[in-house]
Amino acid sequence: MGGFKGGGLNMSISIRSLTLNEYLLPGNASCPGCPASIGLRMLGKALEGRYVLVIPACCSTIIEGPYPKSSYGVPVLNIAFAASPSAAAGIKAGFEVLGKGDIHVVVWAGDGGTADIGMASLSGAAERNDDIIYICYDNEAYMNTGIQRSSATPYAAWTTTTITGKSEHKKNLPMIMAAHKIPYVATASVAYPLDFVVKVRKAASIRGMKYIHLHSPCPTGWRFPSDKTVEVGRLAVQTGLWPLYEIDHGVFKLSDICKPLLDKRNRKPIEEYIKIQGRFSRISKEQLAELERYVESLWNEIALMIEKSKMSEGGC
Amino acid sequence: MLKQLSWLILLLEVVELSYILPVSKPSEGASGFTGIWRSFKPVIDVGKCRKCLLCWLYCPEAAIKRVGDDYMSVEVDYRYCKGCGICANECPFKAIIMVKEG
Ligand SMILES: Cc1ncc(C[n+]2csc(CCOP(=O)(O)OP(=O)(O)O)c2C)c(N)n1
Ligand code: SF4
Ligand code: SF4
Ligand code: SF4
Ligand SMILES: [Mg+2]
DSSP, rough: OOOOOOOOGSSSSSTTSOOOSHHHHOSSSOOOOHHHHHHHHHHHHHHHOOOEEEEEESSHHHHHOHHHHHSSSSSSEEEGGGGGHHHHHHHHHHHHTTTTTEEEEEEEEEEEIIIIHHHHHHHHHHHHSSSSSEEEEEOSSSSTTTOOHHHHHHHTTTTBBBBBOSSSOOOOOOHHHHHHSSSSSEETTOHHHHHHHHHHHHHSSSSSSSEEEEEOOOHHHHOGGGGHHHHHHHHHHHEEEEEOOOOOOOEEOOGGGGGGGGGGSSSOHHHHHHOOOOTTTTHHHHHHHHHHHHHHHHHHHHHHHHHHHHHHHTTT | OOOHHHHHHHHHHHHOGGGTOOOOOEEEETOOOOOGGOOOOEOOOOOTTTOOOOHHHTTSSOOOEEESSSSSSEEETTOOOOOOHHHHHHHOOOEEEEEEEE
């Protein structure tokens, strides 16, 4: 993978170029090592305060803190689960009328709020191509209510409602969003913050519906030590389980960090990712083999999409 | 009448609208001084630090401060650092160690 351990370094922007201003303020309620916090901090640095947040119930509403204080340096609308994309579209329309159309409206929602409970209105906003940025921070379960499985929980993972390991695979949300033909879809990881910042800025430069899916390893729910958040996130990418890519106006582009992974030999063994997480501690050989098949098919699909995008770009 | 109204507006501003309407205000320490949660604390060895800023980038709490004339030196804000250890784990030069509190 080259370069530093923090692979997100060989990007088109540098750490130094990020603003010193913070939009997630210290002294908030997140667990030590929280991935949502890393994501929220980077979101603030990407948009430098020119945004408002719409947040349905999730860990990030708790991180926000109790009234009369807020840990977020920007205005936040807290709203019922299924309403966030529509509410965001309404706020954006209001800004347009007031001549403040340059303020970005960002939905920041969990995987439960996105893949399950908010799915219908998210699909509606995508179909209408509402001018919002939707970011799903994916900690792969309903963490805030006690680690219940969501449709984004991966196969074989323990949660309090899948005590022998989940029997279904993770729902492929980014691809479902791409099927709506919205102008911009991207995957990102808290382990590669600069890549995430670049993608958020790209999304902000595009009019219409933008969707970014941010992989967010959660020490509390995944059962790993709090200092391993970034390491686990990096392994998810390096093993091929969480590919980083963009679909920019229909054109699929594998992110540079992941290009070597097209060759199977460059992917780390899945065990490296699995073994440091308590939620996979009881995984069987068969389940591991099934996860390996899943990664294989994921990358076969990616190879096909790259081919297809090359063809359409070539004008065939 | 108009005079009374302007007085009322002034009064509202003084008492702070935010405490009358249920609107929270951005504040550090919304959940207190979270440094007291810590059981291990990160200690930076300035001699080993190569100023790569990765610890600043990854700290979930914004508890690593950029200091010095060029903002290229790093310092821990122990009032809020929760002791997660990510900075120590990510430092490529092993310049941060976690020391037991107490
Ligand atoms: C309509 C509705 N159903 C259920 C809840 C309870 N609830 C609050 S947060 C939450 C979990 C959200 O999970 P996710 O979106 O993944 O966010 P996370 O907590 O993992 O950050 C649930 C079920 C609710 N607030 N409203
Ligand atoms: S449960 Fe996970 S995502 Fe939620 S606050 Fe704790 S570490 Fe963050
Ligand atoms: S990560 Fe290590 S070397 Fe880099 S700035 Fe922090 S302490 Fe210094
Ligand atoms: S231990 Fe965690 S909270 Fe404290 S400075 Fe390091 S990364 Fe930040
Ligand atoms: Mg979740």
